[in-house]
Amino acid sequence: MNQGGDRRPTISEVAQHAGVGRSSAARVLGGYGSVSERTRKQVLNSAAALGYETNELARSMSTGVTRTIGVVLADITNPFFAAVLRGISDATRAAGYGTLVVNSDEDPALEDEAVRLLVGKRVDGIVIAPAGGRRAAAEALRWAASRGVRVVQVDRTLDDLAVDAVVMDNRDAAREATRRLLDAGHSRIALAWGPAVPPGTGARVSARRLTELAARVEISSVGERYLGYAEALRAAGVEVDPHLVMTGRQTADGARAFTAGVLDGHAPTAVVCTEVEATIGVLAEVRARGLSVPDDLSLVSFDDSPWAGVLRPTLTTVRQPVQLLGEQAAARLTARLRGEDGPPAVVHLASILVDRESVAAPPAAS
């Protein structure tokens, strides 16, 4: 059995062993107040002899501070969120905090439950990538924020939630990506994926409706990317063709189905993929048809990955400083916890476009 003595010595025991009062022992072990050099030595010796380690739980109980922050992300299995978490975790660790993670799977109900769990555990603050679109209710989150739990949003923002946020400049990034394709001579440019159409809505939606969805209903990062895409097209005098904007299920399979549909019709000559999974879905369909990137279809994707440099062709991608995103969010949070004041701010991080081989001129006769 791996028992072996469950008890850990307490301050009282150390004090007794050292022959000093409890408060004195607490002062040296807790690192506050002042004590004579002599008693400090005695206490330290006794602590070492007994193998004393402070009980953070008890400490938190009396200080009201846990030095733990909660993190709610869609799915850490997604490389994007894994990197965000890494950034958060590194930054908070450096500041002396522990990190409690929960996956929300983009499910508002799970998210609410996660937030309640974290608040119940008395985390000092929460970093969250809110699920469910800009106008999501996110009751637990709003409740927590209003009760004084510090929260910072990462990657996405909610309407009417006045707390700090750190996001990528998604609109800008998508505009650049689209422009790269425009500059190469394309005008029929697809987007995988765009704003999701609420189930039940007919599949057909106007460009105007897409813009509305993007601006109000969609997860803000996805919405911003659509907006950037549309802006780039319009600036080049190209109309947004709703057929070329994916509005179905936001998964690799969804992207693949979208690609199949669009390739069967008046096909695009290029595509912007806003997520790794979108890229994978698009490529799967393109390859299944024996088509070639970039000869038949040019492609720009988001979220650079080590694989992008090893695929053939190598992929032109929007590289986002994802880990930095997490670090900044955590930094914002710890600053607030340190008492930093001031109105909520939203920090935008710029991305860079990495040119590789997946963009070429459109096929001659189209």
Place this chain on the structure above:
Amino acid sequence: MNQGGDRRPTISEVAQHAGVGRSSAARVLGGYGSVSERTRKQVLNSAAALGYETNELARSMSTGVTRTIGVVLADITNPFFAAVLRGISDATRAAGYGTLVVNSDEDPALEDEAVRLLVGKRVDGIVIAPAGGRRAAAEALRWAASRGVRVVQVDRTLDDLAVDAVVMDNRDAAREATRRLLDAGHSRIALAWGPAVPPGTGARVSARRLTELAARVEISSVGERYLGYAEALRAAGVEVDPHLVMTGRQTADGARAFTAGVLDGHAPTAVVCTEVEATIGVLAEVRARGLSVPDDLSLVSFDDSPWAGVLRPTLTTVRQPVQLLGEQAAARLTARLRGEDGPPAVVHLASILVDRESVAAPPAAS
């Protein structure tokens, strides 16, 4: 500002509001003991009215149980560990636990610090992929385990640490992978990566020495993979050629350098890649030289990824149920926490070989 009333109501306040004793209120809110239907109603009403939520911290303080488990992994940015964490997190959440994660970056010092942090926060148990090789000191971990903190090892095991473990059957998997190559007619088969040679040792090591490193010093999963590779070769009457076993820095760049070296000499016709990063390094070098997989070099890799199906050629890989690995580890831990008794067990999970296009017969004239 997002303050707004930092105070949350306590049991005492609810009791007062309900006009009952503190203990009664505690009984209904804590869900223990027995109370009359009447007082239960009153308490519940008051709790709702005041917006009472139990303070888990205080509860933990008196029960000695935090319902939180600690997880120490090398790097969650690695898809393998991300999936492990996901599995752990799902399983523990279902069992009502929170998950505190820390990255160790394969650094024993960071790992020790992480374990201490977790023990300080009084986690109920720890799931860890120990860094530093089978014989690692892992002082904090051994200390924790000996003090009654439940620990289970995942993906790797330490010598002389008598606690549960859940691992992949790495030796078996590597044997299969190597055999696939042997069956295709290869006999010069490289391994990226194999056991790391401690810095300072000359680059040249014998096959015997490699086996010793694999069995005793190397991280157990990596060691097992080397052992499986060697067994398959020997079973086919092929000698292990130490030149074909990567012993340098275990990174994508290290794998690339190894590939370059080996391709400059008496080149192998096939390679087994035991990690995603190894695969990426090998492919990078192969492509830089304009060589073709599988015409010039056959390849089997570990850790299936969505990308593997989209690369050309698609990659023959060993698919491991990584998320399951995490789930099982967490299940083991929660079972122990529930009081399950018995000697420490190590659970082996089988992997399956997914045949795709990256294996062919060796080039005719070699």
Place this chain on the structure above:
DNA sequence: CTGAAAGCGCTTACAG
């Protein structure tokens, strides 16, 4: 500088 007391918000025996 130092010690005894009270308090953090729960749960756990202990009487009624």
Place this chain on the structure above:
DNA sequence: CTGAAAGCGCTTACAG
């Protein structure tokens, strides 16, 4: 069933 008391292991005022 119900309430008052003690205790979990710290920190925080309060006297000396």
